[in-house]
Amino acid sequence: MRQVIGLQASGDFDYGRVHGRQYAMVTERSGTRIVLHSFAALVTYWICRDSVPQTILLALAATLAFAVGYAFFLDRRLSDAEERFFSLAEMKQHALGACFKGLTWAIGLGVLAFSGAGDKLALLWAVAGFLILSSSVSRYSAPLSAICFALMVSAGGLVASLAAFNYPLALVVLATGTFACFGVIETARTSLGARIAELAMQEKSETVSMLLREFEDGQADWLWQIDVKRRLRSVSPRLAFAMGREIADVEGKSFLQLISGDGWKTGQFPASLHDLADRLKGRESFSGLVVKALVNGQVRWWEMSGTPMFDEDGKWLGFRGVGSDVTTQRESSEKIEYLARYDTLTQLPNRLQVNESLAEALAYAEQWRTRCALLMIDLDRFKAVNDSLGHLIGDQMLAQVAGRLKPLMDEGELCGRLGGDEFAVIIRDAADRRRVDTLAKAIISALSAPYHVNNHVLYVGASVGSAIGPRDGRKVEELLRNADLALYAAKDEGGGTHCEYEPSLHSVAEERRVLEIALRSALERNEFELHYQPVVDANTEEVVSFEALIRWNSAEHGFVSPAKFIPLAEDTRLIVPIGTWVMQEACREAARHWPDHVKVNINVSPEQLIEPDFAGTVVRALSHSGLDPKRLEIEVTESIFMRDADIARKALEQCMALGCSVALDDFGTGYSSLGYLRKLKFTTIKVDRLFVQGAAQSSPESLAIIRAVVAMADSLGMTTTAEGVENEDEADLIRRLGCNKIQGYHFGRPMPVDDVRKIFSRGGRRKSA
Incomplete structure (x- = not known):
């Protein structure tokens, strides 16, 4: 109650704003209060004109005029109270002016009662009660001032009644003052409650307006509203901009027709527009509905939300909602989805x-x-x-x-x-x-x-x-x-x-x-061994080298054909450690047990050649075994040039710089190109058994190929080795064709290391059985 009256401030609510509006209303009625006090003064003068001296009445009138004028001055100062912060100190100052005015009437009642108008005290109190009532009605918006005025006037009337021993009147005076104060308080409470609610609604309205302005000022957001016939109403500038038209061009037009383009005439609408039309027809609220719209011949994607509008009687008025242009986001999503698929x-x-x-x-x-x-x-x-x-x-x-x-x-x-x-x-x-x-x-x-x-x-x-x-x-x-x-x-x-x-x-x-699982542990289990097939001089049939061939005798699978496990080793790159083992074992065997003029031929996979340290592997095998590099011949196929040719060529050139020789195996059966012979100085070209067998069967093509290879090798300073010679006739044919060396079952099958040593123990010269 103290906060409502204005005696105490509130920490939860800004009562200054509320009281400021209330006290501003006092200014509007300040002239009315002058008229009321003037009327009351005239009635009092008429009641006391015959019983009270004129000097007293004039003195009281002058004092009252000053008090009313001072109160009027205080009222006019409150004209801007609504527009600024209104403090409790100002309320109390205004209340002091009301007290002065009320005190003037209180003193006047006492003076008149003791100056000869005691018998007319009831009439005088009627005038004073009229002022209290009018003040309570006109100044309920300034409750502290109204209460101060009522208490002062009531106090003067009570003192005068008691002094005149008019106890019934005293009770009336006391009741009038009490009920007037309570009436002011209740009226002020109701008024302040309404004012607080009004301010809250005003704040909400301002907040909503601010949000709407910010929303409308957004780059791609807009408000939309349609009536019961789905025609646009209250078109916002942002919506008109989104539709690429002026507001006047779209106001009152069919919303669906405007965004459907040529589909409105043909009846061929996108599914999203059908969905929107169904929602509007069913008067259903919707949110986040993505609609495909045609704006100025361009496809745009709008995300829309809407809710139906109804009046107080439940009559449907149309739809209103918000929309946003999400074309960029949609295109980005479609691009991401495309890239994902x-x-x-x-x-x-x-x-x-x-x-x-x-x-x-x-x-x-x-x-x-x-x-x-x-x-x-x-x-x-x-x-x-x-x-x-x-x-x-x-x-x-x-x-x-x-x-x-x-x-x-x-x-x-x-x-x-x-x-x-x-x-x-x-x-x-x-x-x-x-x-x-x-x-x-x-x-x-x-x-x-x-x-x-x-x-x-x-x-x-x-x-x-x-x-x-x-x-x-x-x-x-x-x-x-x-x-x-x-x-x-x-x-x-x-x-x-x-x-x-x-x-x-x-x-x-x-x-x-x-x-593959067994192959990965074959080296650790020592399941590999090397067999050697002799290569002989075509004319003297003296053994000039042995080709090292790996064999696998698996503990789980028994003897496994090289045609089966070598491709598997290359696919899994197990050929690299296996090839390193072959290089070390073959070099060690040749260095320790073979004559110095006999070479060892070692097949090298393309997977080994592309290893960064392949030349280092060769150097370590030679140094650990003590084999002369000139006794090592590395055999490669044309497939090395089909994968990282530069790396393979560089690795072979490093080996040749050590003194090793390089043989080109299976020449003419793969990706044959004379350019390979230009890129790398091979020592030997090996003629595949396919051509040897064809020549033995008098195939003109095979004979021509062998002659061409021999002639080319001779001109390039290379030797030739014929593979797959299986009988004496084939051997004689190869000699006549000019091959330098021969390899095949006719001179020996791949044999274990012990059999190789026996050959050398019998004099190092071996002919066909």
């Missing part, structure tokens, strides 16, 4: 989308009791393109591969890139098994045609492995694995073919896995 180089679906599409195809096959198919495609000899011409050329070639694959796809078929040079094709409905084989052959044919990339003409082939779902796998992982096994089988057949998955391929893969 498509290969940026070939623009084909990537592994993620291929896996998802394959899962859908398997589900479709299960549901409709049909079949789907997966084709795995791998480019043959693509690695050679990358290694020789660089990845930029390789990437351009992959883009051309994608361009050739896309036209081959029919409806229900998807082509994607799994990574590197590996692609996949999914046939959703493979009920026609012939389609799988037809498509595979078409792919091989299309990808085997020459490629023209940056003035280069490139040739690669393709191998295809296929698996049928759900026969060959009910899960994505199973079908991928089995198609990959079929592809591996196609690669094993030399590439350029299509292989279908068979259950036996899985057993082969399992055998390969188990064999």
